[in-house]
Amino acid sequence: MHSIPLPGTGPALPALGLGTWRIGESKVRRPLEVKAVRSALEMGWRLVDTAEMYGEGGSEEVIGLALAEAQRGGLRREELFLVSKVYPHNASRQGTVAACERSLRRLGVDRLDLYLLHWRGSVPLAETVQALQALVAAGRIARWGVSNFDVDDMQALWSVPGGDTCAANQVYYSITERGPAHSLLPWLRAHGVALMAYSPLDQGALAEDAALQALAERQGCSTAQLALAWLLAQPGVNALPKAVGEAHLRENLAAAEIVLTDEVKAGLAQRYPAPARKPPLAMI
Numbered sequence: 001m002h003s004i005p006l007p008g009t010g011p012a013l014p015a016l017g018l019g020t021w022r023i024g025e026s027k028v029r030r031p032l033e034v035k036a037v038r039s040a041l042e043m044g045w046r047l048v049d050t051a052e053m054y055g056e057g058g059s060e061e062v063i064g065l066a067l068a069e070a071q072r073g074g075l076r077r078e079e080l081f082l083v084s085k086v087y088p089h090n091a092s093r094q095g096t097v098a099a100c101e102r103s104l105r106r107l108g109v110d111r112l113d114l115y116l117l118h119w120r121g122s123v124p125l126a127e128t129v130q131a132l133q134a135l136v137a138a139g140r141i142a143r144w145g146v147s148n149f150d151v152d153d154m155q156a157l158w159s160v161p162g163g164d165t166c167a168a169n170q171v172y173y174s175i176t177e178r179g180p181a182h183s184l185l186p187w188l189r190a191h192g193v194a195l196m197a198y199s200p201l202d203q204g205a206l207a208e209d210a211a212l213q214a215l216a217e218r219q220g221c222s223t224a225q226l227a228l229a230w231l232l233a234q235p236g237v238n239a240l241p242k243a244v245g246e247a248h249l250r251e252n253l254a255a256a257e258i259v260l261t262d263e264v265k266a267g268l269a270q271r272y273p274a275p276a277r278k279p280p281l282a283m284i
């Protein structure tokens with residue numbers, strides 16, 4: 001699997017990461033979810049994406065338990081790239097630091113590799129950036145970024161002190177939700193910011209997409225794999241499929257090794273054209 005270089009110091013961003021939204025919401029499902037995340041780590045997933053919002057800390061707890069088990073099996077913390085996110089209503093100077101400390105405690109680690117502002121809220125960006133930079137200086141996070149920021153939000157971020165040290169922007173981007181390709185992705189590339197594509201399978205719907213399936217057959221891969229391979233073929237783009245099914249985890253991980261044929265690339269471009277005009281940024 002390739003990695004995406006990020007500005008600043010710290011590990012590069014693995015191209016493919018495990019999404020964990022809707023994990024950690026139920027105590028009944030917890031043992032199965034811990035097992036799923038642990039088996040993901042054992043089969044080679046090297047990036048896990050979570051947020052204080054997911055299961056109100058439950059997702060981070062599940063990851064913490066799975067990571068502890070995997071570490072007992074020999075995985076080293078440095079082998080894993082951990083991403084979490086702060087709620088906008090917690091993103092004040094002190095609130096961000098306190099939220100980060102809670103996330104670290106639930107995950108059972110002393111540092112995050114990337115910490116994102118989940119979406120833009122009412123706290124001034126300058127204040128949140130100050131808090132994020134303080135967390136970097138204290139060694140609690142290696143880098144920081146944002147999520148659900150459109151071009152105008154990125155421009156606003158670049159206008160505040162230190163805003164241009166942002167490493168990544170996590171947005172909804174998939175083969176059917178192509179809005180970011182119009183102007184956000186070019187802007188991010190020009191400024192050295194990675195795009196992390198969330199809901200890359202349209203929350204599972206893309207695995208059932210008939211047109212995509214026909215092209216996947218020509219590529220010799222599954223429909224979900226084609227949706228992921230299309231994202232991973234784009235410079236500066238990472239994809240974050242969520243899965244708890246063991247077969248899904250294996251299938252999605254293997255997508256990182258797929259090289260699309262010219263014929264399939266052309267078929268995808270024809271069936272899923274880039275938007276001619278800039279649409280508003282879609283959010284889930």
Ligand code: NDP
Pocket residue numbers: 018019020021022049050118147148170171197198199200201202203204205207224225240241242243244245247248249251252284
């Ligand atoms: P995805 O597009 O990743 O789809 C997940 C669904 O697809 C699950 O139901 C999963 O099933 C199913 N699935 C996974 N792999 C396959 C496969 N190979 N074949 C068929 N079905 C499959 O949706 P998400 O919305 O969860 O997005 C991914 C991640 O992005 C989130 O988990 C979260 O980490 C992040 N995210 C961030 C947001 C933000 O605002 N920053 C917003 C939304 C998501 P199963 O689980 O049963 O295996």
